[in-house]
Ligand code: SF4
Protein backbone atom coordinates (compact mmCIF):
# COMPACT_ATOMS: atom_id res chain seq x y z
CA UNK A 1 0.00 0.00 0.00
CA UNK A 2 1.32 3.40 -0.88
CA UNK A 3 3.19 5.58 1.59
CA UNK A 4 0.70 8.36 0.98
CA UNK A 5 -2.18 6.14 2.12
CA UNK A 6 -0.40 5.42 5.40
CA UNK A 7 0.46 9.09 5.86
CA UNK A 8 -3.18 10.06 5.49
CA UNK A 9 -4.32 7.24 7.77
CA UNK A 10 -1.64 8.17 10.33
CA UNK A 11 -2.74 11.82 10.21
CA UNK A 12 -6.39 10.83 10.71
CA UNK A 13 -5.53 8.66 13.71
CA UNK A 14 -3.37 11.45 15.18
CA UNK A 15 -6.16 14.01 14.73
CA UNK A 16 -8.62 11.57 16.28
CA UNK A 17 -6.45 11.04 19.35
CA UNK A 18 -5.76 14.75 19.66
CA UNK A 19 -9.52 15.38 19.73
CA UNK A 20 -9.98 12.70 22.39
CA UNK A 21 -7.21 14.13 24.59
CA UNK A 22 -8.66 17.60 24.35
CA UNK A 23 -12.32 16.87 24.82
CA UNK A 24 -12.74 13.61 26.70
CA UNK A 25 -11.34 12.20 29.93
CA UNK A 26 -10.20 8.61 29.55
CA UNK A 27 -9.34 6.28 32.42
CA UNK A 28 -6.09 4.32 32.05
CA UNK A 29 -7.91 1.13 31.02
CA UNK A 30 -9.95 3.01 28.42
CA UNK A 31 -6.68 4.28 26.96
CA UNK A 32 -5.33 0.71 26.81
CA UNK A 33 -8.47 -0.56 25.09
CA UNK A 34 -8.59 2.34 22.62
CA UNK A 35 -4.93 2.06 21.65
CA UNK A 36 -5.09 -1.73 21.35
CA UNK A 37 -8.25 -1.46 19.27
CA UNK A 38 -6.78 1.11 16.89
CA UNK A 39 -3.58 -0.94 16.50
CA UNK A 40 -5.61 -4.03 15.66
CA UNK A 41 -7.66 -2.12 13.12
CA UNK A 42 -4.51 -0.75 11.48
CA UNK A 43 -2.96 -4.23 11.44
CA UNK A 44 -6.07 -5.67 9.84
CA UNK A 45 -6.03 -2.93 7.17
CA UNK A 46 -2.38 -3.66 6.33
CA UNK A 47 -2.94 -7.42 6.15
CA UNK A 48 -6.16 -7.01 4.19
CA UNK A 49 -4.66 -4.75 1.54
CA UNK A 50 -1.42 -6.76 1.29
CA UNK A 51 -3.37 -10.00 0.94
CA UNK A 52 -5.31 -8.47 -1.93
CA UNK A 53 -1.98 -7.76 -3.62
CA UNK A 54 -0.91 -11.33 -2.91
CA UNK A 55 -4.13 -12.57 -4.55
CA UNK A 56 -5.00 -14.23 -1.24
CA UNK A 57 -8.60 -13.06 -1.10
CA UNK A 58 -9.73 -15.63 1.43
CA UNK A 59 -6.93 -14.58 3.79
CA UNK A 60 -7.80 -10.92 3.22
CA UNK A 61 -11.37 -11.49 4.41
CA UNK A 62 -10.21 -13.47 7.44
CA UNK A 63 -7.81 -10.70 8.43
CA UNK A 64 -10.66 -8.21 8.39
CA UNK A 65 -12.79 -10.50 10.51
CA UNK A 66 -10.11 -11.86 12.85
CA UNK A 67 -8.24 -8.61 13.51
CA UNK A 68 -10.60 -5.87 12.41
CA UNK A 69 -13.70 -6.93 14.34
CA UNK A 70 -11.95 -7.39 17.73
CA UNK A 71 -10.16 -4.11 17.03
CA UNK A 72 -13.43 -2.33 16.47
CA UNK A 73 -14.94 -3.82 19.62
CA UNK A 74 -11.96 -2.82 21.78
CA UNK A 75 -11.79 0.68 20.30
CA UNK A 76 -15.52 1.09 20.75
CA UNK A 77 -15.42 0.07 24.41
CA UNK A 78 -12.44 2.33 25.01
CA UNK A 79 -13.95 5.36 23.29
CA UNK A 80 -17.73 5.09 23.59
CA UNK A 81 -17.89 5.30 27.41
CA UNK A 82 -15.78 8.48 27.67
CA UNK A 83 -17.74 9.96 24.76
CA UNK A 84 -20.98 9.30 26.64
CA UNK A 85 -19.54 10.78 29.83
CA UNK A 86 -18.42 13.86 27.92
CA UNK A 87 -21.94 14.26 26.49
CA UNK A 88 -23.54 13.99 29.93
CA UNK A 89 -21.02 16.29 31.55
CA UNK B 90 62.68 26.83 -19.83
CA UNK B 91 59.97 25.28 -17.80
CA UNK B 92 58.84 22.00 -19.08
CA UNK B 93 55.36 22.11 -20.49
CA UNK B 94 52.95 19.31 -19.86
CA UNK B 95 51.75 17.66 -22.98
CA UNK B 96 47.95 17.49 -23.29
CA UNK B 97 48.09 13.80 -22.47
CA UNK B 98 50.19 14.31 -19.31
CA UNK B 99 47.91 17.15 -18.26
CA UNK B 100 44.83 14.95 -18.49
CA UNK B 101 46.64 12.15 -16.65
CA UNK B 102 47.61 14.44 -13.76
CA UNK B 103 44.13 15.87 -13.63
CA UNK B 104 42.89 12.31 -13.31
CA UNK B 105 45.20 11.73 -10.33
CA UNK B 106 43.96 14.88 -8.66
CA UNK B 107 40.38 13.88 -9.23
CA UNK B 108 41.11 10.43 -7.91
CA UNK B 109 42.72 11.88 -4.77
CA UNK B 110 39.80 14.22 -4.24
CA UNK B 111 37.25 11.47 -4.70
CA UNK B 112 39.26 9.04 -2.58
CA UNK B 113 38.83 11.02 0.62
CA UNK B 114 35.10 10.41 1.05
CA UNK B 115 35.57 6.84 -0.19
CA UNK B 116 38.09 6.07 2.53
CA UNK B 117 35.71 7.46 5.11
CA UNK B 118 32.89 5.44 3.62
CA UNK B 119 35.07 2.36 3.49
CA UNK B 120 35.74 2.64 7.21
CA UNK B 121 32.05 2.82 7.89
CA UNK B 122 31.06 -0.07 5.71
CA UNK B 123 33.84 -2.34 6.92
CA UNK B 124 32.08 -2.32 10.30
CA UNK B 125 29.00 -3.85 8.75
CA UNK B 126 28.82 -7.59 8.57
CA UNK B 127 28.99 -9.07 5.11
CA UNK B 128 26.81 -11.89 3.99
CA UNK B 129 23.07 -12.16 4.10
CA UNK B 130 21.23 -9.26 5.73
CA UNK B 131 18.60 -10.76 7.95
CA UNK B 132 16.40 -9.84 10.91
CA UNK B 133 18.17 -10.35 14.23
CA UNK B 134 15.83 -13.16 15.31
CA UNK B 135 17.40 -15.41 12.66
CA UNK B 136 20.44 -16.71 14.48
CA UNK B 137 23.74 -17.68 12.88
CA UNK B 138 24.99 -20.91 14.44
CA UNK B 139 28.20 -22.93 14.31
CA UNK B 140 26.42 -26.19 13.57
CA UNK B 141 23.31 -26.50 11.41
CA UNK B 142 20.00 -27.49 13.01
CA UNK B 143 20.29 -30.77 11.11
CA UNK B 144 22.45 -33.18 13.08
CA UNK B 145 25.33 -34.55 11.02
CA UNK B 146 27.66 -37.46 11.62
CA UNK B 147 30.43 -36.77 9.11
CA UNK B 148 32.03 -40.16 9.80
CA UNK B 149 28.91 -41.90 8.53
CA UNK B 150 28.75 -39.81 5.41
CA UNK B 151 30.30 -40.69 2.08
CA UNK B 152 30.33 -38.96 -1.25
CA UNK B 153 27.40 -40.22 -3.28
CA UNK B 154 26.89 -40.83 -6.96
CA UNK B 155 24.10 -38.70 -8.40
CA UNK B 156 23.96 -40.93 -11.43
CA UNK B 157 23.75 -44.26 -9.63
CA UNK B 158 21.65 -43.43 -6.62
CA UNK B 159 19.15 -40.61 -7.07
CA UNK B 160 15.69 -41.35 -8.35
CA UNK B 161 16.21 -38.69 -10.99
CA UNK B 162 18.77 -40.87 -12.75
CA UNK B 163 18.19 -44.35 -11.44
CA UNK B 164 14.44 -44.60 -11.23
CA UNK B 165 14.48 -47.66 -13.48
CA UNK B 166 16.83 -49.40 -11.05
CA UNK B 167 14.28 -48.97 -8.28
CA UNK B 168 11.09 -49.87 -10.17
CA UNK B 169 12.24 -52.04 -13.08
CA UNK B 170 11.88 -51.48 -16.83
CA UNK B 171 8.37 -52.93 -17.07
CA UNK B 172 6.99 -50.60 -14.43
CA UNK B 173 8.78 -47.63 -16.01
CA UNK B 174 7.29 -48.47 -19.42
CA UNK B 175 3.84 -48.72 -17.87
CA UNK B 176 4.28 -45.41 -16.05
CA UNK B 177 5.48 -43.71 -19.23
CA UNK B 178 2.40 -45.01 -21.01
CA UNK B 179 0.13 -43.72 -18.22
CA UNK B 180 1.82 -40.32 -18.33
CA UNK B 181 1.43 -40.01 -22.09
CA UNK B 182 -2.18 -41.16 -22.00
CA UNK B 183 -3.11 -38.81 -19.16
CA UNK B 184 -1.49 -35.68 -20.55
CA UNK B 185 -2.90 -36.39 -24.00
CA UNK B 186 -6.39 -36.93 -22.59
CA UNK B 187 -6.26 -33.82 -20.40
CA UNK B 188 -5.02 -31.69 -23.29
CA UNK B 189 -7.88 -32.83 -25.47
CA UNK B 190 -10.39 -32.41 -22.64
CA UNK B 191 -9.12 -28.87 -22.01
CA UNK B 192 -8.52 -29.74 -18.36
CA UNK B 193 -7.49 -26.55 -16.49
CA UNK B 194 -3.73 -26.44 -16.12
CA UNK B 195 -3.21 -28.93 -18.96
CA UNK B 196 -4.71 -27.02 -21.90
CA UNK B 197 -2.92 -26.02 -25.06
CA UNK B 198 -1.91 -22.63 -23.63
CA UNK B 199 -0.49 -24.35 -20.54
CA UNK B 200 1.56 -26.75 -22.65
CA UNK B 201 2.69 -23.80 -24.79
CA UNK B 202 3.85 -21.69 -21.86
CA UNK B 203 5.77 -24.69 -20.53
CA UNK B 204 7.57 -24.92 -23.88
CA UNK B 205 8.33 -21.20 -23.68
CA UNK B 206 9.65 -21.44 -20.12
CA UNK B 207 11.90 -24.31 -21.10
CA UNK B 208 13.62 -22.45 -23.91
CA UNK B 209 15.83 -19.41 -24.42
CA UNK B 210 18.66 -20.20 -22.05
CA UNK B 211 22.45 -20.47 -22.34
CA UNK B 212 23.85 -23.98 -22.32
CA UNK B 213 25.52 -24.87 -19.05
CA UNK B 214 28.96 -26.36 -18.56
CA UNK B 215 31.52 -27.16 -15.92
CA UNK B 216 34.13 -24.66 -17.11
CA UNK B 217 31.74 -21.99 -18.35
CA UNK B 218 31.79 -19.91 -21.53
CA UNK B 219 35.45 -18.85 -20.99
CA UNK B 220 35.01 -15.71 -23.05
CA UNK B 221 35.44 -12.91 -20.47
CA UNK B 222 38.74 -11.03 -20.72
CA UNK B 223 40.96 -12.13 -17.86
CA UNK B 224 42.98 -9.58 -15.85
CA UNK B 225 46.08 -11.08 -17.43
CA UNK B 226 44.76 -10.26 -20.86
CA UNK B 227 43.86 -6.76 -19.71
CA UNK B 228 47.37 -6.27 -18.31
CA UNK B 229 46.32 -5.84 -14.69
CA UNK B 230 46.65 -7.89 -11.51
CA UNK B 231 43.82 -10.23 -10.56
CA UNK B 232 41.24 -9.10 -8.01
CA UNK B 233 42.73 -9.02 -4.54
CA UNK B 234 39.99 -7.91 -2.16
CA UNK B 235 39.65 -9.52 1.25
CA UNK B 236 37.40 -12.62 1.48
CA UNK B 237 34.69 -10.41 3.02
CA UNK B 238 34.94 -7.85 0.23
CA UNK B 239 34.97 -10.63 -2.34
CA UNK B 240 31.78 -12.07 -0.88
CA UNK B 241 30.17 -8.66 -0.91
CA UNK B 242 30.86 -7.99 -4.60
CA UNK B 243 29.98 -11.56 -5.52
CA UNK B 244 26.60 -11.26 -3.80
CA UNK B 245 25.92 -7.95 -5.51
CA UNK B 246 26.85 -9.34 -8.90
CA UNK B 247 24.86 -12.53 -8.49
CA UNK B 248 21.75 -10.79 -7.22
CA UNK B 249 22.08 -8.47 -10.19
CA UNK B 250 22.15 -11.56 -12.41
CA UNK B 251 18.97 -12.87 -10.77
CA UNK B 252 20.04 -14.96 -7.76
CA UNK B 253 17.88 -14.58 -4.65
CA UNK B 254 20.26 -15.38 -1.77
CA UNK B 255 23.96 -16.22 -2.00
CA UNK B 256 26.09 -18.03 0.58
CA UNK B 257 29.45 -19.77 0.69
CA UNK B 258 30.59 -23.13 2.03
CA UNK B 259 34.29 -23.70 2.50
CA UNK B 260 35.39 -27.17 1.44
CA UNK B 261 37.21 -29.24 4.06
CA UNK B 262 37.47 -32.94 4.83
CA UNK B 263 33.81 -32.91 5.92
CA UNK B 264 32.07 -30.67 3.43
CA UNK B 265 33.92 -32.32 0.52
CA UNK B 266 31.61 -35.26 1.20
CA UNK B 267 28.74 -33.21 -0.15
CA UNK B 268 30.35 -33.14 -3.60
CA UNK B 269 29.01 -35.97 -5.76
CA UNK B 270 31.44 -38.77 -6.51
CA UNK B 271 29.77 -39.00 -9.91
CA UNK B 272 27.85 -36.32 -11.78
CA UNK B 273 24.44 -36.95 -13.38
CA UNK B 274 26.11 -37.59 -16.75
CA UNK B 275 28.27 -40.32 -15.22
CA UNK B 276 31.54 -38.35 -15.08
CA UNK B 277 33.60 -38.93 -11.93
CA UNK B 278 34.25 -35.88 -9.77
CA UNK B 279 37.81 -35.87 -8.47
CA UNK B 280 39.38 -33.35 -6.12
CA UNK B 281 43.10 -33.26 -6.94
CA UNK B 282 46.14 -31.20 -6.15
CA UNK B 283 46.41 -29.61 -9.57
CA UNK B 284 46.56 -26.01 -10.72
CA UNK B 285 43.83 -26.00 -13.33
CA UNK B 286 40.42 -27.67 -13.55
CA UNK B 287 40.10 -30.39 -16.12
CA UNK B 288 37.29 -32.15 -17.92
CA UNK B 289 37.81 -35.38 -19.85
CA UNK B 290 35.40 -37.92 -21.32
CA UNK B 291 34.83 -39.57 -17.98
CA UNK B 292 36.16 -37.21 -15.29
CA UNK B 293 35.89 -33.69 -13.93
CA UNK B 294 38.81 -32.55 -11.83
CA UNK B 295 38.30 -29.94 -9.13
CA UNK B 296 41.64 -28.38 -8.13
CA UNK B 297 42.24 -28.61 -4.40
CA UNK B 298 42.82 -24.85 -4.30
CA UNK B 299 39.19 -24.24 -5.36
CA UNK B 300 37.95 -24.35 -1.78
CA UNK B 301 34.76 -22.29 -1.90
CA UNK B 302 31.34 -23.47 -2.99
CA UNK B 303 29.14 -20.54 -3.90
CA UNK B 304 25.64 -21.70 -3.08
CA UNK B 305 22.68 -19.69 -4.27
CA UNK B 306 18.94 -19.80 -4.50
CA UNK B 307 16.74 -18.72 -7.39
CA UNK B 308 13.13 -17.82 -6.70
CA UNK B 309 10.13 -19.66 -8.04
CA UNK B 310 6.74 -18.01 -8.46
CA UNK B 311 4.59 -18.80 -5.43
CA UNK B 312 1.36 -17.82 -7.14
CA UNK B 313 2.22 -20.10 -10.03
CA UNK B 314 3.33 -23.11 -8.01
CA UNK B 315 0.00 -22.89 -6.20
CA UNK B 316 -1.27 -24.57 -9.34
CA UNK B 317 0.78 -27.70 -8.69
CA UNK B 318 0.62 -30.44 -9.86
CA UNK B 319 -0.55 -29.11 -13.25
CA UNK B 320 1.66 -28.29 -16.22
CA UNK B 321 0.97 -24.59 -15.70
CA UNK B 322 2.11 -24.90 -12.07
CA UNK B 323 5.23 -26.88 -12.83
CA UNK B 324 6.55 -24.52 -15.48
CA UNK B 325 7.75 -22.03 -12.83
CA UNK B 326 10.26 -24.72 -11.84
CA UNK B 327 11.27 -25.10 -15.48
CA UNK B 328 11.72 -21.35 -15.83
CA UNK B 329 13.73 -21.16 -12.60
CA UNK B 330 16.16 -23.85 -13.76
CA UNK B 331 16.62 -22.02 -17.06
CA UNK B 332 17.21 -18.70 -15.31
CA UNK B 333 19.73 -20.44 -13.05
CA UNK B 334 21.71 -21.55 -16.09
CA UNK B 335 22.05 -17.94 -17.17
CA UNK B 336 23.05 -16.89 -13.66
CA UNK B 337 25.67 -19.65 -13.60
CA UNK B 338 27.17 -18.62 -16.94
CA UNK B 339 27.28 -14.97 -15.95
CA UNK B 340 28.84 -15.74 -12.57
CA UNK B 341 31.44 -17.96 -14.21
CA UNK B 342 32.33 -15.08 -16.51
CA UNK B 343 32.37 -12.61 -13.62
CA UNK B 344 34.80 -14.84 -11.71
CA UNK B 345 36.96 -15.27 -14.80
CA UNK B 346 36.97 -11.50 -15.25
CA UNK B 347 38.32 -11.18 -11.70
CA UNK B 348 41.02 -13.73 -12.48
CA UNK B 349 39.52 -16.84 -10.86
CA UNK B 350 37.83 -20.07 -11.86
CA UNK B 351 34.10 -20.75 -11.65
CA UNK B 352 33.30 -24.43 -11.87
CA UNK B 353 29.62 -24.74 -12.57
CA UNK B 354 27.07 -27.51 -12.66
CA UNK B 355 27.58 -29.37 -15.92
CA UNK B 356 23.90 -30.28 -16.00
CA UNK B 357 20.83 -30.03 -13.80
CA UNK B 358 21.54 -31.08 -10.21
CA UNK B 359 25.25 -31.65 -10.80
CA UNK B 360 28.33 -31.00 -8.61
CA UNK B 361 26.92 -31.71 -5.15
CA UNK B 362 23.88 -32.18 -2.92
CA UNK B 363 22.02 -28.90 -3.26
CA UNK B 364 19.94 -28.85 -0.03
CA UNK B 365 23.00 -29.90 1.99
CA UNK B 366 25.10 -27.05 0.61
CA UNK B 367 22.15 -24.71 1.16
CA UNK B 368 21.99 -25.72 4.82
CA UNK B 369 25.76 -25.41 5.36
CA UNK B 370 25.80 -22.00 3.66
CA UNK B 371 23.01 -20.78 5.93
CA UNK B 372 20.53 -20.19 3.14
CA UNK B 373 17.90 -22.13 5.07
CA UNK B 374 17.22 -25.29 7.06
CA UNK B 375 16.43 -28.85 6.05
CA UNK B 376 12.69 -29.42 6.17
CA UNK B 377 10.13 -32.20 6.38
CA UNK B 378 9.88 -32.41 2.60
CA UNK B 379 13.65 -32.92 2.80
CA UNK B 380 14.54 -29.87 0.78
CA UNK B 381 15.82 -26.44 1.72
CA UNK B 382 13.36 -24.23 3.56
CA UNK B 383 14.47 -20.59 3.57
CA UNK B 384 13.49 -17.73 5.89
CA UNK B 385 13.04 -15.34 2.96
CA UNK B 386 11.09 -17.37 0.42
CA UNK B 387 10.10 -20.51 2.31
CA UNK B 388 10.06 -23.39 -0.11
CA UNK B 389 9.82 -21.18 -3.19
CA UNK B 390 13.42 -21.59 -4.32
CA UNK B 391 15.74 -23.92 -6.14
CA UNK B 392 19.35 -24.26 -5.01
CA UNK B 393 22.51 -24.17 -7.17
CA UNK B 394 26.28 -24.20 -6.71
CA UNK B 395 29.51 -22.98 -8.32
CA UNK B 396 33.00 -23.88 -7.04
CA UNK B 397 35.71 -21.23 -7.12
CA UNK B 398 39.29 -20.51 -6.05
CA UNK B 399 38.41 -16.89 -5.25
CA UNK B 400 38.88 -16.72 -1.46
CA UNK B 401 35.46 -15.96 0.02
CA UNK B 402 34.28 -15.48 3.58
CA UNK B 403 32.10 -18.52 4.36
CA UNK B 404 28.56 -17.85 5.54
CA UNK B 405 27.32 -19.65 8.64
CA UNK B 406 24.40 -22.06 9.06
CA UNK B 407 21.27 -20.59 10.60
CA UNK B 408 18.58 -21.37 13.11
CA UNK B 409 15.34 -19.64 12.15
CA UNK B 410 13.21 -22.20 13.97
CA UNK B 411 12.24 -23.84 10.69
CA UNK B 412 13.23 -27.43 11.43
CA UNK B 413 11.54 -27.14 14.83
CA UNK B 414 8.42 -25.87 13.06
CA UNK B 415 8.50 -28.86 10.68
CA UNK B 416 8.41 -31.21 13.67
CA UNK B 417 4.99 -29.82 14.56
CA UNK B 418 3.66 -29.18 11.07
CA UNK B 419 2.63 -31.98 8.74
CA UNK B 420 1.14 -29.98 5.92
CA UNK B 421 3.45 -31.14 3.14
CA UNK B 422 3.20 -34.78 4.23
CA UNK B 423 -0.55 -34.51 4.66
CA UNK B 424 -1.12 -33.00 1.24
CA UNK B 425 1.32 -35.27 -0.61
CA UNK B 426 -0.86 -37.41 -2.88
CA UNK B 427 1.62 -40.30 -2.95
CA UNK B 428 2.30 -40.26 0.80
CA UNK B 429 6.01 -40.07 0.06
CA UNK B 430 6.90 -37.77 2.95
CA UNK B 431 7.62 -38.65 6.55
CA UNK B 432 4.95 -38.30 9.24
CA UNK B 433 7.49 -38.81 12.05
CA UNK B 434 7.63 -36.27 14.85
CA UNK B 435 11.44 -36.19 14.88
CA UNK B 436 14.05 -36.51 12.13
CA UNK B 437 15.85 -39.84 12.06
CA UNK B 438 19.20 -41.30 10.98
CA UNK B 439 17.36 -44.11 9.17
CA UNK B 440 17.17 -43.55 5.43
CA UNK B 441 14.29 -44.65 3.22
CA UNK B 442 16.39 -45.97 0.39
CA UNK B 443 19.64 -45.71 -1.49
CA UNK B 444 18.59 -42.33 -2.90
CA UNK B 445 19.08 -40.80 0.57
CA UNK B 446 22.61 -40.12 1.75
CA UNK B 447 23.18 -41.45 5.29
CA UNK B 448 25.08 -39.44 7.87
CA UNK B 449 22.51 -36.86 8.81
CA UNK B 450 19.25 -36.82 10.72
CA UNK B 451 16.35 -35.93 8.46
CA UNK B 452 12.75 -36.54 7.51
CA UNK B 453 13.75 -38.90 4.70
CA UNK B 454 11.33 -39.21 1.82
CA UNK B 455 10.28 -42.15 -0.32
CA UNK B 456 11.53 -40.85 -3.64
CA UNK B 457 10.14 -43.81 -5.56
CA UNK B 458 6.57 -43.11 -4.43
CA UNK B 459 7.06 -39.45 -5.32
CA UNK B 460 8.37 -40.24 -8.82
CA UNK B 461 5.54 -42.65 -9.46
CA UNK B 462 3.14 -39.80 -8.88
CA UNK B 463 5.10 -37.53 -11.20
CA UNK B 464 4.42 -39.98 -14.01
CA UNK B 465 0.75 -40.09 -13.12
CA UNK B 466 0.33 -36.31 -13.37
CA UNK B 467 2.86 -35.77 -16.14
CA UNK B 468 4.80 -33.12 -14.20
CA UNK B 469 7.19 -32.85 -11.27
CA UNK B 470 4.19 -32.24 -8.97
CA UNK B 471 5.40 -29.70 -6.35
CA UNK B 472 2.33 -29.82 -4.08
CA UNK B 473 4.56 -30.15 -1.01
CA UNK B 474 6.36 -26.92 -1.95
CA UNK B 475 3.08 -25.10 -2.57
CA UNK B 476 1.24 -25.91 0.67
CA UNK B 477 4.09 -24.98 3.01
CA UNK B 478 3.12 -22.07 5.30
CA UNK B 479 6.45 -20.37 4.50
CA UNK B 480 5.66 -20.35 0.78
CA UNK B 481 4.27 -16.86 0.97
CA UNK B 482 4.92 -13.52 -0.63
CA UNK B 483 5.41 -11.83 2.74
CA UNK B 484 3.60 -8.62 1.85
CA UNK B 485 1.14 -9.10 4.68
CA UNK B 486 2.81 -8.16 7.96
CA UNK B 487 1.27 -11.33 9.37
CA UNK B 488 4.13 -13.21 7.61
CA UNK B 489 6.72 -11.22 9.56
CA UNK B 490 4.90 -12.01 12.79
CA UNK B 491 4.80 -15.71 11.78
CA UNK B 492 8.54 -15.74 11.03
CA UNK B 493 9.31 -13.99 14.32
CA UNK B 494 7.17 -16.38 16.35
CA UNK B 495 8.66 -19.39 14.52
CA UNK B 496 12.17 -18.29 15.43
CA UNK B 497 11.44 -17.36 19.02
CA UNK B 498 8.39 -19.24 20.41
CA UNK B 499 8.32 -22.87 19.18
CA UNK B 500 5.33 -23.53 21.45
CA UNK B 501 3.23 -21.39 19.11
CA UNK B 502 4.05 -23.44 15.98
CA UNK B 503 0.93 -25.60 16.03
CA UNK B 504 -1.29 -22.54 16.35
CA UNK B 505 0.51 -20.98 13.38
CA UNK B 506 -0.16 -24.10 11.32
CA UNK B 507 -3.88 -23.99 12.18
CA UNK B 508 -4.06 -20.30 11.26
CA UNK B 509 -2.26 -21.02 7.99
CA UNK B 510 -4.78 -23.76 7.19
CA UNK B 511 -7.60 -21.35 7.77
CA UNK B 512 -6.10 -18.45 5.83
CA UNK B 513 -4.37 -20.05 2.90
CA UNK B 514 -4.85 -23.77 2.42
CA UNK B 515 -8.38 -25.04 2.54
CA UNK B 516 -7.99 -28.79 2.10
CA UNK B 517 -8.56 -29.67 -1.52
CA UNK B 518 -9.16 -33.05 -3.06
CA UNK B 519 -5.83 -34.89 -3.34
CA UNK B 520 -3.83 -33.79 -6.32
CA UNK B 521 -6.07 -30.80 -7.08
CA UNK B 522 -4.35 -27.42 -7.40
CA UNK B 523 -5.12 -24.93 -4.64
CA UNK B 524 -6.32 -22.30 -7.07
CA UNK B 525 -8.05 -22.28 -10.45
CA UNK B 526 -5.40 -22.42 -13.22
CA UNK B 527 -7.72 -20.54 -15.59
CA UNK B 528 -7.71 -17.57 -13.22
CA UNK B 529 -3.88 -17.41 -13.35
CA UNK B 530 -4.04 -16.17 -16.92
CA UNK B 531 -6.00 -13.13 -15.80
CA UNK B 532 -3.65 -12.08 -12.97
CA UNK B 533 -1.33 -9.11 -13.17
CA UNK B 534 1.81 -10.80 -11.83
CA UNK B 535 5.27 -9.17 -11.67
CA UNK B 536 8.21 -10.16 -13.88
CA UNK B 537 8.84 -13.90 -13.75
CA UNK B 538 5.92 -14.07 -11.31
CA UNK B 539 8.30 -13.24 -8.46
CA UNK B 540 8.83 -10.27 -6.16
CA UNK B 541 12.51 -9.42 -6.23
CA UNK B 542 12.10 -7.05 -3.30
CA UNK B 543 10.91 -9.87 -1.06
CA UNK B 544 14.16 -10.41 0.81
CA UNK B 545 15.08 -6.72 0.88
CA UNK B 546 11.69 -5.82 2.34
CA UNK B 547 11.82 -8.70 4.80
CA UNK B 548 14.96 -7.27 6.36
CA UNK B 549 13.90 -3.68 6.57
S1 SF4 C 1 6.43 -33.64 -5.24
FE1 SF4 C 1 4.29 -34.31 -4.95
S2 SF4 C 1 4.42 -36.51 -4.82
FE2 SF4 C 1 6.49 -35.75 -4.50
S3 SF4 C 1 6.70 -35.53 -2.29
FE3 SF4 C 1 5.99 -33.55 -3.05
S4 SF4 C 1 3.76 -33.65 -2.90
FE4 SF4 C 1 4.52 -35.73 -2.74
Ligand code: SF4
Nearest residue numbers: 377415418420421477
Ligand atom coordinates in the same frame (compact mmCIF):
# COMPACT_ATOMS: atom_id res chain seq x y z
S1 SF4 D 1 4.71 -27.79 5.11
FE1 SF4 D 1 5.19 -27.70 7.28
S2 SF4 D 1 6.32 -29.58 7.67
FE2 SF4 D 1 6.32 -29.28 5.48
S3 SF4 D 1 8.20 -28.15 5.04
FE3 SF4 D 1 6.61 -26.62 5.31
S4 SF4 D 1 6.72 -26.07 7.49
FE4 SF4 D 1 7.84 -28.00 7.23
